[in-house]
Amino acid sequence: MAKPKSGAVAEGAKGKVAAVKKAAAEKPEKAPAAAKGKSAAKTAAAAPATAKAAKTAAPPAAKAAPAAAGKKATGKAGSKTQPAVPAGPPVEKPRPRATKLPPVGEPLTKREMEQLLTAGEGRGVMGEGSLKGRLILSGELPHLVVVGRDKRELTFLLQGPDQEVLPAYVDHKVSVSGMIRKTTNHSGVVEVRKYSAKKPEVEEPAAPPSDSEPKLRYLSPGEVSMAVAAGMGAGIKGFASIRGNLEMMGDDFVLVVSNGGTRQQVSFAIEGKAAVKSLRKHVGQTLQVTGVVDKSSGWGGRITAENVEPRPSEARSVSRDEMELVHIEGEVPTSVDVKLNHGLTVRLQEQPGAFWAIEPTLAKRVGLREANFEPGPNGSPATREFFFTPRNPGSFEMEFFLAKAFTPGVVERSFKINVTVRP
Secondary structure: OHHHHHHHHHHHHHHHHHHHHHHHHHHHHHHHHHHHOHHHHHOOOOHHHHHHHHHHHHHHHHHHHHHHHHHHHHHHHHHHHOOOOOOOOOOOOOOOOOOOOOOOOOEOOHHHHHHHOOOOOOOOOEEEEEEEEEEEEEOOEEEEEEEOOOOOEEEEEEEOHHHHOHHHHOOOEEEEEEEEEOOOOOEEEEEEEEEEEEOOOOOOOOOOOOOOOOOOOEOOHHHHHHHHOOOOOOOOEEEEEEEEEEEEEOOEEEEEEEOOOEOOOEEEEEEOOOOOHHHHHHOOOEEEEEEEEEEEEOOEEEEEEEEEEEEOOOOOOOOOOOOOEEEEEOOOOOEEEEEOOOEEEEEEEOEOOEEEEEOHHHHHHHOEEEEEEEOOHHHOOOEEEEEEOOOOOEEEEEEEEEEEOOEEEEEEEEEEEEEEEEO
């Protein structure tokens, strides 16, 4: 019986040794796999249990891990790629568009229509009526621009079922009728029941200017006064009737209308169909000339005469009868004595395009009464006679200027005479 025991012990010992050798042989093979996880490297003895537990738990974990990884990857990828995706068209917010018309109201009275079309008035006025104006778009909605009573513009929003159609008539002349409400003093709303649109007018090319002079207006009395005044009214042009003394400058007729014989003389050259040779017989007389007056400077211009009428000459203010006269002929510098309240005459020869004149202040000081133009007989040069009646005693230096016609500021030559007025 002892032998069987020893044999069993020997077999048990052999089994243990074989188990130890098997474990030692399996350990190096599983060590690399266990080194990958920190928990497997801690205990070599628990490796079989861990491996067995891992085998049983691996299928669910393996299934869950890819799902979780997929979710994370999708979330990260979505967050990164979202800005790169092109944005779609913006969603248009619905605009408040009136598509239903209110019931027909009371028509606007004449007084209400006046308030409606007056800028700065009429807030709250409403009623049935019609408006005309120009269609514009403001905020993608059609508006009617109406010119009010005082030429200021009023804006009305157009509503109703035709609100979608009206933008096609931008810049057209549009007439609308319906319920009109003036919501502010400068704008309002129209519930359009009917409308009509007209195409904007195409600007026609301007006609070439015609050779004929356009019809001019009549000058007012104030403008006529400026036309005959010295140094004023340059640029005035129009129909008028002016009166003056007829003179000649060479072969041209000249109408002297004010300040004759002084350097502020205003004169007009007569042109047109009425400037005929038969006017020679009226030289030195007073004429009423009607036509187109064109004052090119402050000292005169031209008049295109259509009608010429002689007028009786004004009576001379001073009679030469029973008056001692001192006469000077030609451009001779000299000295003369003149009695107080008696006469002095100076006769000078005129030249074409120029006339003799003296300063206006001197003319007043020495008493200039007349400056008479006298045509020469048989084609001889014309002359001008200055007639003075001195009213103040003393000595005076009188200077005469040969001034250019229509510009008396331009002088060709001059000469002087000394006059002593004795009581």
